[in-house]
Amino acid sequence: MDEFIQELQRIVGDRHVLTDAEDTAACLVDWRGRYKGAARAVVLPATTQELAAVVRLCAAACVPMVPQGGNTGLCGGATPLNDGRAVVLSLRRLDRIRAIDADNDTVTVEAGCTLMSVQQAAAAADRLFPLSLASEGSCTIGGNLSTNAGGVQVLRYGNMRELVLGLEVVLPDGRIWDGLRGLRKDNTGYDLKQLFVGAEGTLGLITAAVLKLFPAIRSRSTAWIAAPDPQAAVGLLGLMRDVCGDRVTAFELVGRSALELVLAHIPGTRAPLPSEVEWSVLLELSDSADVPLDELLARALALAVERGLAIDGVIAGSLAQAHALWALRENISEAQRIEGFSIKHDVSVPVSRIPAFLERARIALQAVWPDVRIVAFGHIGDGNLHYNLSQPQAVDNQEFMSRTSEANRIVHDLVAELGGSISAEHGLGQLKRELLPRYKAPLEIDMMRAVKQAFDPGGLMNPGKVLPPEEKKA
Template identity: 70%
Template sequence: MDRIVEELIGIVGEANVLTTADDMAPYLTDWRGRYRGHARAVVRPAATAEVSAVLAACHAAAVPVVPQGGNTGLCGGATPSEAGVAVVLSLTRMNRIRSLDPDNNTVGVEAGCTLAALQEAAAAAERLFPLSLASEGSCTIGGNLSTNAGGVQVLRYGNTRELTLGLEVVLPDGRIWDGMRGLRKDNTGYDLKHLFIGAEGTLGVITAAVLKLFPAPRGFATAWAAVSDPAAAVRLLGRLRHHCGDRISAFELVGRPALDLVLKHIPGARDPFSAPTQWAVLIELSDSLEGEGLAETLAGALGAEMEAGLVLDAVVASSLGQAQALWALRENISEAQRIEGVSIKHDVSVPVSRIAEFLERADVSLKSQWPGVRIVAFGHIGDGNLHYNLSRSETDDNASFIARTEDVNRIVHDLVDALGGSISAEHGLGQLKRAEIRRYKSTVEMDMMEAIKNAFDPSRLMNPGKVL
């Protein structure tokens, strides 16, 4: 038996060190099936002390470590390389809610806790943890932190980074940093937690966090509104802020091709309108006050904008079931795309004011180069984050189109950069974009990132081949 494997068994027990091909298989492939790797073992610690001992052993033996949460990432950031020399560190057994402080509106949670379990714990205390993703039933808090996950409520509550007050981190050599402080104000030097949020496990392993909670909303209103184009959607967001203030918790843009895929592949999905519309927005208002006033407010605001010609049609959900059906149209887009087949995916952000310009210019450039290309565009228009995915409907044509991924990326990413945007808004870099990012970051910025990496992980053992 591999000597490091024997040492790992001594730390976490034989049942929690997986070495057979069948046992390791679920940990060696990413959610999309794009990346497949090999590992010498998968180790599943149950406590921070065990993580510390695992990292110390791997550091001493110069064995690379690939941290992994729910394995729902979209950029291959949690998949080991094909070399088979790394140990995959699965944190899913570390899933406890350590503390919940309603007066301080904070929760202490371990990295392997699923996002849905955290949401449920917050709700039981009449609080809200607002991070919301389609994968929330299986994605974990450690993964959310490591990729600075966004989701549908960033417009009101911010990314994972804005929801985090403190962290517990095991460094590459096994030392433990206890930064589990639930403070809104702490001016005592460098704010170290921000180095690990979004670092994708390349600087250390996040084992726990103190996160912000909010009063639980008691009132909701959900609507699906048709607009003529993305420019109208951006104007509508501004107008709704005038009508509804900060009660807008989500504002999602959905293009027709995205909706068509959901209607094609998701059982029970229905178009909210009898006649097809090219663009729509999904809107949600929420408030901590009870009552039915939110739906009336939203209906009144949309009615006013219909009279002004900004909204073409709208439906406001009159029940929880109707609201869930509207949300299902948005949340199932990624699943519908997965069923349809491979596409060239982009997770980009631009200033909200330039969303319409990006979509118009990118469409023109791509369609002139590849007539008939299918453009599936949707996303969190309130924070400028668009998912812009491209394919062809015919399988043979699509295979040749996918082979041109680098050329497609050049058009999309260069335009994003020209508009002051980012080529990775919320999915991270992983191994998918680690080379691409060098085209858009300055030498100074890359040098600073390399210096940070070298300071924390000079042996380059933490999640090798990711980010840098």
């Protein structure tokens, strides 16, 4: 055993430095199984101070560091490279709820807390932490912040950028920045915390955060609605917001192919409506007051049918029925994983341009692959679509996957033309870093590199992620 590993053990304890292949395997592969790396060790510190000591040791030895939370990312951002030089820093043991300030509507949590545990802590204080993701039982707050997670309630509450007030961060040299302030107003210079949100661990390691809380939800109404087409779905969103105001909490678009995969692969699921339609909307209203939202939603839905924005719909009559409707949406990614590999896109365009994107992308892709299966779904309320491609037969899909770059170019070029982004909520990781120069202005990349150089001049923090490789000068 080398001296470096012994020093790690001295800091965090023998049991929390993993080096055996069997112990480290789960931390070296991403959730989709697309990226697999190697590492000198997986280290699990229990406190910010232990993590800082580990970082100082790694910095002194020029050992790269890869932060990891729940390891539920889809872009390989938490997976080490194959060179085996890095140490994976798992923050799963930093899992304390440090404080809840109900009067200030804040909760202070450590980065290893699962999203579900934070939701539950908020509920115990009769408050709401609104971030909601399909992986909320395993994803962690540190990962949510590092990728600026959005989820299904961005429409009302915003991304993680809007939900965080303060951070505690271990910097690449091992210093600890204590920015755990629960202030809504603080105009004392640069808003440093926002540099670390969405940075995917390339600038430092988030160890704790002060998060916003909201009034607990007292009433909720959920509906599955058949829409004539995406243009009608956009119109339906506008109508629902006109009629129901900011009670519109979630507005999810689900294509027929996505629903069919869930019905085929997830036991206990069933189609919510008798008729087969190409496009459906999962809509949720919520209110902190005890009000009859089902009645409001029924009136709005009747008006939508009258105006041709909806064909049919069903309103959940119980909490169990609402959960069943949400299970159809939340299990799409799992159903795709069971079905096999697909070419995934996490993109955003202005809401008004979603119909144009869906139609033009379909035409362009079918011109090359007439039988392409398009699994499209996502948060239409904020313009974020998950747009995934595959071939129905596994033997055809292998050849199709080999042409990923060609498919990406078609989809991403159209997204850029429509004023969108090639990464809406999953980050860049390893998957999209090399695409950045095509879709971001050189000046923007230069500014990003300058920030990286200022915080991590040694390039030890999560190398090979986010920033594209620099071109070698002649």
